[in-house]
Amino acid sequence: MALGGFFKQLPGIYGKYSSNGVDWNDAQPIFSNGLSWWSNYVPDHDGIDVWAPELKSYNGRSWLYYSISTFGSRVSAIGLTSASSVAAGDWRDDGLVINTTNSNNYNAIDPDLVVAKDGAPWLAFGSWNSGIKLTRINPMTMKPFGQIYSLASRSDGIEAPTIVYRQGYYYLFVSVGKCCDGTNSTYRIAYGRSSDIRGPYLDKNGTDMLASGGSILDAGNSQWVGPGGQDILNTDVIVRHAYDAGDNGTPKLLISTLNWDANGWPKY
Structure with a gap:
């Protein structure tokens, strides 16, 4: 299985690809x-810094959503680029998807393209503030229409939604706590599930994720601190980053098998 992804490393959207999850090669940069x-929606943006790209294939095309923002701000925008394939690399600018200002109580970052059981595309997104949101997207334009639904919220911080469908349930994975502070980070991965993509998402104790629920999948350990920013490949591989306490808090990519218990809950 080939693994690949785009991420913030250098100006623009840079990525790496791998055939085995161990040896990685540089991909061609996008919008370097x-x-x-971008500055029309985020005036304080430096013009090159891109966050949280999300890459998936849908209807025979590769779609890459990404975030433009500044740290701690709700003045944000989600943009879109697409290509006939990742290998072709013929990325075009598909423009703005959704933006937020200080007047919004949610934040337009951390996009996640979700394909529902019936094949319809949805977009999950959001960070801190009033939490994680979900909206339908037009399968032709891949941009939102209709209502914005609230899925999860926490007073101690929540972001980076990832939704997968498995055996009758939609599973929402989120990163909770504080990111990006090296070994002082409190990031951890939580989850809940729902039979309806729009929620409610309940954790293993039956607590709604809109009421600070969320069962913890990964809180890290003495070596790997602050795991989060997770994504799920199919339903059996989880990718996330964490800070390596054994290497001066250097952030590193972790890839693990995602297992499921007899009651349909995820575990390592």
């Missing part, structure tokens, strides 16, 4: 000089 329209 930034796009002029």
Whole structure:
């Protein structure tokens, strides 16, 4: 199985690809000089810094959603680029998907493209503030229409939604706590599930994730601190980052098998 992804490493959207999850090669960068329209929605943006890209294939095309923001701000935008395939690398600018301002009580970052059981595309997104959101997207434009649903919220911070469908349930994985502070980070991965993609998402104790629920999958350990920013490949591989306490808190990519118990809950 080939693994690949795009992420913030250098200006623009840079990525790596691997055939075995161990040896990685650089992919061609996307928008390494930034796009002029980003500053229309995020005036304080530096013009090149891109967050949380999300890459998936849908209807025979590769779609890459990404975030433009500044740390701790709700003045944010989610943009979209697409290509005939990742290998072709013919990325085009598909423009703005959704943006937020200080007048919004949610934040347009951390996009996650979700394909429902019936094949319809949805977009999950959100960070801190009032939490994680979900909206339908048009399968032709891959941009939102209709209602925005609330899925999860926590007073101690929540972001980075990932939704997968498995055996009758949609599973929502989120990162809770504080990211990006090296070995002082409190990031951890929590989850809940729902029979309806729109929720409610309940954890193993039956607590709604809108009421600070969420069973903990990964809280890290003495070596790997602050795991989060997770994504799920199919339903059996989990990818996330954590800070390596044995290497001066250097952030590193972790890839693990995701297992499921007899009651349908995820575990390592």
